[in-house]
Amino acid sequence: MGSRQHGQDPKHGLPLSYRDDVSAYTREYAEALDSQDPLRLFRDEFIIPTKKDLKRKVLARDEGEDESSAPKCIYFCGNSLGVQPRSIQQYIERYLRTWATKGVTGHFVPHEDQLLPPFVDVDTAGAKLMAPVVGALQSEVAVMGTLTGNLHFLMASFYRPTKEKYRIVLEGKAFPSDHYAVESQIRHHNLTPDDAMVLIEPESTDSPILTTEQILKVIDDNASSTALILLSAIQFYTGQYFDIEQITAHAHSKGILIGWDCAHAAGNVDLRLHDWNVDFAAWCSYKYLNSGPGGMAALFVHERHGRVDEKQADSDDTFRPRFSGWWGHDSKTRFNMENKFTPQPGAAGFQLSNPSVLDMNAVVASLEIFDRASMAAIRQKSLSLTGYLEHLLLTSPLDAAAEDNKPFTLITPSNPHERGAQLSLRLQRGLLDSVLSHLEENGVVIDERKPDVVRVAPTALYNTYAEVWEFCQIFLEACRLAVRSRGV
Numbered sequence: 001m002g003s004r005q006h007g008q009d010p011k012h013g014l015p016l017s018y019r020d021d022v023s024a025y026t027r028e029y030a031e032a033l034d035s036q037d038p039l040r041l042f043r044d045e046f047i048i049p050t051k052k053d054l055k056r057k058v059l060a061r062d063e064g065e066d067e068s069s070a071p072k073c074i075y076f077c078g079n080s081l082g083v084q085p086r087s088i089q090q091y092i093e094r095y096l097r098t099w100a101t102k103g104v105t106g107h108f109v110p111h112e113d114q115l116l117p118p119f120v121d122v123d124t125a126g127a128k129l130m131a132p133v134v135g136a137l138q139s140e141v142a143v144m145g146t147l148t149g150n151l152h153f154l155m156a157s158f159y160r161p162t163k164e165k166y167r168i169v170l171e172g173k174a175f176p177s178d179h180y181a182v183e184s185q186i187r188h189h190n191l192t193p194d195d196a197m198v199l200i201e202p203e204s205t206d207s208p209i210l211t212t213e214q215i216l217k218v219i220d221d222n223a224s225s226t227a228l229i230l231l232s233a234i235q236f237y238t239g240q241y242f243d244i245e246q247i248t249a250h251a252h253s254k255g256i257l258i259g260w261d262c263a264h265a266a267g268n269v270d271l272r273l274h275d276w277n278v279d280f281a282a283w284c285s286y287k288y289l290n291s292g293p294g295g296m297a298a299l300f301v302h303e304r305h306g307r308v309d310e311k312q313a314d315s316d317d318t319f320r321p322r323f324s325g326w327w328g329h330d331s332k333t334r335f336n337m338e339n340k341f342t343p344q345p346g347a348a349g350f351q352l353s354n355p356s357v358l359d360m361n362a363v364v365a366s367l368e369i370f371d372r373a374s375m376a377a378i379r380q381k382s383l384s385l386t387g388y389l390e391h392l393l394l395t396s397p398l399d400a401a402a403e404d405n406k407p408f409t410l411i412t413p414s415n416p417h418e419r420g421a422q423l424s425l426r427l428q429r430g431l432l433d434s435v436l437s438h439l440e441e442n443g444v445v446i447d448e449r450k451p452d453v454v455r456v457a458p459t460a461l462y463n464t465y466a467e468v469w470e471f472c473q474i475f476l477e478a479c480r481l482a483v484r485s486r487g488v
């Protein structure tokens with residue numbers, strides 16, 4: 001491979017001459033890329049399920065079973081649930097030890113060997129590590145609650161409909177939970193979704209992409225009646241990465257507040273929520289952030305909305321209206337138990353209840369790895385890793401006699417800067433079950449969206465180029481067998 005490994009194609013994030021090199025189709029090429037990957041050692045910090053794990057009927061391992069030597073599965077499903085960091089066990093054990101030995105005093109007593117501060121301050125530790133993941137000030141982030149719950153709390157503050165401006169703009173194919181949350185917020189204000197919801201729909205079902213120009217036009221067409229815009233940073237179905245900076249600036253030019261669901265973006269792409277002037281955002285932590293099923297979520301509130309010293313319009317309050325709870329109260333006087341709410345400045349003032357310390361340990365255990373790796377390095381590898389996947393899928397011959405007969409199409413943008421780690425592949429009708437069965441039999445974990453789409457997401461922190469190469473061999477064989485079976 002020589003010196004070609006050191007340069008990067010600015011459009012595709014791939015090694016120079018990569019797409020013209022026939023050796024790119026070999027395992028040796030993939031392994032050479034792995035040998036030069038600056039993030040390669042982080043893989044050892046995660047527990048990748050083995051192929052045997054996926055098929056076992058009981059959780060207990062056989063006596064003397066050696067996990068380290070067992071063949072690993074190919075886990076390309078971090079867009080749905082990240083794998084477990086090894087350090088989580090130590091974090092949770094330390095938490096349990098603190099609770100067991102200190103009881104309630106564990107809220108305030110520090111320890112020389114603690115991994116997190118006393119219980120009363122764990123939210124601060126979470127915000128400190130989460131902020132750089134999304135490009136925010138620490139004061140703009142709170143680790144709290146659940147994704148949909150946080151969207152409700154944020155819309156309770158930012159959706160203030162009037163007779164003239166009452167509509168919410170969102171994707172027609174937004175994740176169902178976002179759609180439900182918006183619809184219920186509209187009904188909460190005694191409005192009707194048929195009138196108050198403006199849905200941005202793809203122009204073609206064959207290519208379900210929303211162009212920036214299309215989004216801006218919808219904003220323009222509805223600017224006079226729109227109170228709020230809520231969009232996904234990365235679209236869950238197609239994997240499209242929207243132009244957050246441009247769309248946010250355009251919304252603001254029309255006097256419209258805008259929020260972003262970053263569930264598929266946090267830990268995946270190099271966000272700059274503060275610099276892009278985003279009003280608010282929310283995300284979960286169990287996908288690319290690896291905190292475990294249903295792990296604690298987080299939210300972002302730009303510093304200009306988190307001030308506590310400015311009188312609000314049409315109100316005597318000196319802070320932005322929000323649903324309030326005692327953990328959002330000024331931490332210096334929280335335990336005075338007075339009944340006049342004075343929020344902490346920033347996103348912390350949007351907290352309601354004290355956080356689950358158990359959950360926070362899982363979040364921080366993973367975020368500490370991100371802190372050492374950096375989102376810039378993660379994004380750089382992700383561009384290359386997913387670009388390599390795309391190259392092999394689209395250019396490897398499915399059949400020796402015909403290279404252009406692939407029974408799938410890519411519905412994710414081909415421009416790597418308009419997507420994250422995920423590629424969504426639409427199979428020809430009737431092939432999905434057969435393809436999935438072959439992948440499962442060969443220890444490949446991805447997910448599907450019926451009736452015909454598979455979502456494939458190699459993750460920079462723990463997936464390898466060699467896994468990408470192997471996945472493509474298995475997937476293309478699955479396609480060959482599915483087409484052959486259909487023709488019988």
